[in-house]
Amino acid sequence: MATIKELSKREDLLSGGHSLCAGCGASIAVRQVLLGVRGPVVCGSATGCLEVSTTSFPMTAWKTSFIHNAFENSAATMSGVEAAYQVLKRKGKIPADKRIKFVAFGGDGGTYDIGLQSLSGAMERGHDMVYVCYDNGAYMNTGIQRSGATPFGASTTTSPAGKAGQGKPQWRKDLTQIMAAHHIPYVAQASVSHWKDLVDKAEKAFAVEGPAFLNVLAPCPRGWRVPNDMTIEIAKLGVQTGFWPLYEIVDGEYKISFKPKELKPVVDFLKPQGRFKHLFKPGNEQLLETFQSEVTKSWEKLKKLAGVE
Amino acid sequence: MATTIATQKPVAMTGNGGCALAMKQINPDVVAAYPITPQTTIVEEFASYVANGAVDTEYINVESEHSAMSASMGASAAGARVMTATSSQGLAYMWELLSIAAAMRLPIVMHNVNRALSGPLNIHCDQSDSMGARDMGWIHLFGENAQEAYDNTIMSIRIAEHADILLPVMVLYDGFIISHAIDRFEVLEDADVKAFVGERIPERALLDTDNPMTFGPFVMPAYYTEHRYAMRNALMKAKDVVLEVSKEYGALTGRTYGLFEEYKLDDAEIGIVVIGSTAGTAKYVVDEMRAKGIKVGVLKPRLFRPFPAEEIAGALSHLKAVAVMDRADSLGAAGGPVSLEVASALYGVANRPEVQGYVYGLGGREVGPDLIGSVVEDLQKIAAGDKPTTAAKYLGVKE
Ligand SMILES: Cc1ncc(C[n+]2csc(CCOP(=O)(O)OP(=O)(O)O)c2C)c(N)n1
Ligand code: SF4
Numbered sequence: 261m262a263t264i265k266e267l268s269k270r271e272d273l274l275s276g277g278h279s280l281c282a283g284c285g286a287s288i289a290v291r292q293v294l295l296g297v298r299g300p301v302v303c304g305s306a307t308g309c310l311e312v313s314t315t316s317f318p319m320t321a322w323k324t325s326f327i328h329n330a331f332e333n334s335a336a337t338m339s340g341v342e343a344a345y346q347v348l349k350r351k352g353k354i355p356a357d358k359r360i361k362f363v364a365f366g367g368d369g370g371t372y373d374i375g376l377q378s379l380s381g382a383m384e385r386g387h388d389m390v391y392v393c394y395d396n397g398a399y400m401n402t403g404i405q406r407s408g409a410t411p412f413g414a415s416t417t418t419s420p421a422g423k424a425g426q427g428k429p430q431w432r433k434d435l436t437q438i439m440a441a442h443h444i445p446y447v448a449q450a451s452v453s454h455w456k457d458l459v460d461k462a463e464k465a466f467a468v469e470g471p472a473f474l475n476v477l478a479p480c481p482r483g484w485r486v487p488n489d490m491t492i493e494i495a496k497l498g499v500q501t502g503f504w505p506l507y508e509i510v511d512g513e514y515k516i517s518f519k520p521k522e523l524k525p526v527v528d529f530l531k532p533q534g535r536f537k538h539l540f541k542p543g544n545e546q547l548l549e550t551f552q553s554e555v556t557k558s559w560e561k562l563k564k565l566a567g568v569e
Numbered sequence: 570m571a572t573t574i575a576t577q578k579p580v581a582m583t584g585n586g587g588c589a590l591a592m593k594q595i596n597p598d599v600v601a602a603y604p605i606t607p608q609t610t611i612v613e614e615f616a617s618y619v620a621n622g623a624v625d626t627e628y629i630n631v632e633s634e635h636s637a638m639s640a641s642m643g644a645s646a647a648g649a650r651v652m653t654a655t656s657s658q659g660l661a662y663m664w665e666l667l668s669i670a671a672a673m674r675l676p677i678v679m680h681n682v683n684r685a686l687s688g689p690l691n692i693h694c695d696q697s698d699s700m701g702a703r704d705m706g707w708i709h710l711f712g713e714n715a716q717e718a719y720d721n722t723i724m725s726i727r728i729a730e731h732a733d734i735l736l737p738v739m740v741l742y743d744g745f746i747i748s749h750a751i752d753r754f755e756v757l758e759d760a761d762v763k764a765f766v767g768e769r770i771p772e773r774a775l776l777d778t779d780n781p782m783t784f785g786p787f788v789m790p791a792y793y794t795e796h797r798y799a800m801r802n803a804l805m806k807a808k809d810v811v812l813e814v815s816k817e818y819g820a821l822t823g824r825t826y827g828l829f830e831e832y833k834l835d836d837a838e839i840g841i842v843v844i845g846s847t848a849g850t851a852k853y854v855v856d857e858m859r860a861k862g863i864k865v866g867v868l869k870p871r872l873f874r875p876f877p878a879e880e881i882a883g884a885l886s887h888l889k890a891v892a893v894m895d896r897a898d899s900l901g902a903a904g905g906p907v908s909l910e911v912a913s914a915l916y917g918v919a920n921r922p923e924v925q926g927y928v929y930g931l932g933g934r935e936v937g938p939d940l941i942g943s944v945v946e947d948l949q950k951i952a953a954g955d956k957p958t959t960a961a962k963y964l965g966v967k968e
Binding site for chain 1: 598599601625626627629630631632633635636639640641642643644645646647648649651665666669775776777778779781782783784785786787788789792
């Protein structure tokens with residue numbers, strides 16, 4: 261695994277000058293993932309903030325080959341690209357020694373919700389590709405609507421907090437576990453705050469033969485209602501509180517990559533974010549307790565799966 | 570010039586079997602497909618070609634038509650020669666991507682075996698599926714029988730990949746009537762098909778990683794119109810390319826194709842415009858009517874997108890009355906899509922013939938010579954001075 265010195269010499273494959281917001285977690289996730297790939301790579305992306313802000317014609321921020329197709333089909337599109345690579349190589353139209361890697365990016369909306377079928381199909385078929393979800397917990401590009409990844413209690417434009425509603429009433433779905441159930445060789449959860457862990461995981465994901473899935477916590481300052489310069493800090497709190505545990509599942513074996521001695525209380529993660537402001541109003545203590553108990557339960561379950569105390 | 574026509578052999582096969590055979594002979598790089606009646610037997614047969622090593626195609630068993638088109642697009646952008654197939658709801662499920670595929674200028678060739686759209690659920694033939702996707706920038710080539718479906722498949726590869734075009738092509742033919750009925754037709758030898766279609770040499774490809782390129786960008790108003798204009802221009806050019814490729818194919822096979830077929834139209838007074846298998850029945854009816862001295866002919870469109878409006882208007886302009894038969898309705902419009910196209914094509918013609926639209930054969934409703942005979946009778950009245958109705962007439966409706 262590369263040291264920071266080595267990484268600093270690698271070229272960023274997503275250039276600056278794109279129009280993502282200052283402090284956007286998505287571009288950090290992409291750059292760190294791409295630091296984990298050696299040699300030529302073809303990238304794809306679902307529609308969402310990442311795509312619209314990096315490809316505004318006639319410009320492009322991608323130094324790699326890149327394809328955007330639609331919102332929900334980044335995985336299926338990349339399946340086709342990968343299949344073309346296999347056959348053109350077999351037919352001798354691409355040099356036999358040319359190794360190309362394939363990565364599809366999608367936001368949580370394009371991955372957990374509308375794109376789940378396409379992702380599931382691609383993973384089940386076993387294409388040699390990495391799928392990366394940059395999870396910012398809502399449909400940010402269309403203006404902060406709730407997604408299947410939106411945390412319990414978060415106020416979004418389609419699950420607003422008001423007199424009768426207290427933000428999203430449902431728990432978020434656990435996509436990482438859904439992906440693990442596909443029996444693919446490599447599944448991991450990472451965060452932009454833990455760059456070394458993320459780059460290492462990306463390297464492993466690119467190294468396996470067959471499909472790999474990375475779920476990356478990528479805060480959106482706009483949607484989370486935190487200052488632009490708080491991205492890394494808030495992501496770190498997500499990890500330290502157990503809201504977003506860092507772990508990997510290698511050939512079915514669970515391994516927690518970061519074990520805090522004791523989890524920080526989840527309110528440390530919730531409090532700085534404007535989208536959870538209403539949870540701290542008197543009368544909503546129960547909601548905070550529910551949040552905490554769900555996080556604790558998931559963490560305990562994960563520890564059991566990983567066989568640690 | 571003495572042309573030598575390639576050796577061909579007669580086969581007795583279904584339309585789908587013929588198309589699967591054409592696919593085998595083309596040996597595309599990638600096929601991504603999902604089953605739907607009446608298309609299914611194409612991909613089943615093709616899967617067995619793959620399983621038996623008759624082709625070295627990468628066959629992706631996708632989980633839906635949406636992914637079939639998505640994967641086809643990825644593979645085509647990667648630089649591969651790509652084919653797929655669908656029908657009805659499958660095509661509808663791809664709808665979102667059809668226009669992106671054309672905009673990305675991906676020369677995918679797709680069989681769409683025409684079938685009614687739901688609802689109500691119906692698996693039988695009409696053309697409402699592909700007609701609903703007619704404005705997406707794809708080239709639409711219709712065939713009348715298994716021979717034409719087979720021939721169009723091979724020609725479509727060349728048309729789609731032509732440097733001036735680079736657009737996806739839909740090879741269309743009638744569900745069950747053509748897809749499942751056994752027909753006798755001529756097929757080429759593998760080597761001749763291989764030589765005719767050649768190799769795909771993409772100018773831009775994702776796998777050309779030394780020359781990275783962004784496919785499918787986000788486009789602001791400042792450039793969107795220009796993209797669509799480029800698509801329109803390429804699509805309009807397809808007319809010439811269809812003729813050019815068809816001529817070359819004619820020299821190889823002895824079967825010549827144009828933008829449409831004219832049957833006894835030269836000296837006709839009245840004419841029937843009809844696409845697909847019903848054109849065969851119409852020609853039979855024309856022969857019967859001609860024996861009775863009625864001067865009727867048929868025009869069978871082959872290329873529906875781009876619509877060769879000028880050429881079709883030219884071929885119909887000498888008639889007194891034209892019946893346009895649609896196996897699909899454009900709900901809420903005056904008539905089916907073909908009748909609207911023909912009427913608008915004739916609009917600028919001085920002394921233009923009267924146009925009467927008909928909607929027939931929906932959801933696989935039987936279309937026999939009697940029904941077409943009734944259209945001819947109707948048309949004779951219009952030629953004699955009766956006014957056509959603005960709204961298309963529905964044929965054979967049980968009231
Ligand atoms: C079929 C379809 N439905 C809806 C949309 C509108 N849409 C575009 S991006 C987007 C949300 C993207 O959210 P996410 O995937 O979470 O990515 P983010 O914007 O947060 O980066 C939506 C709803 C679309 N493009 N296509
Ligand atoms: S809205 Fe959020 S996800 Fe979108 S670009 Fe801005 S910070 Fe990034």
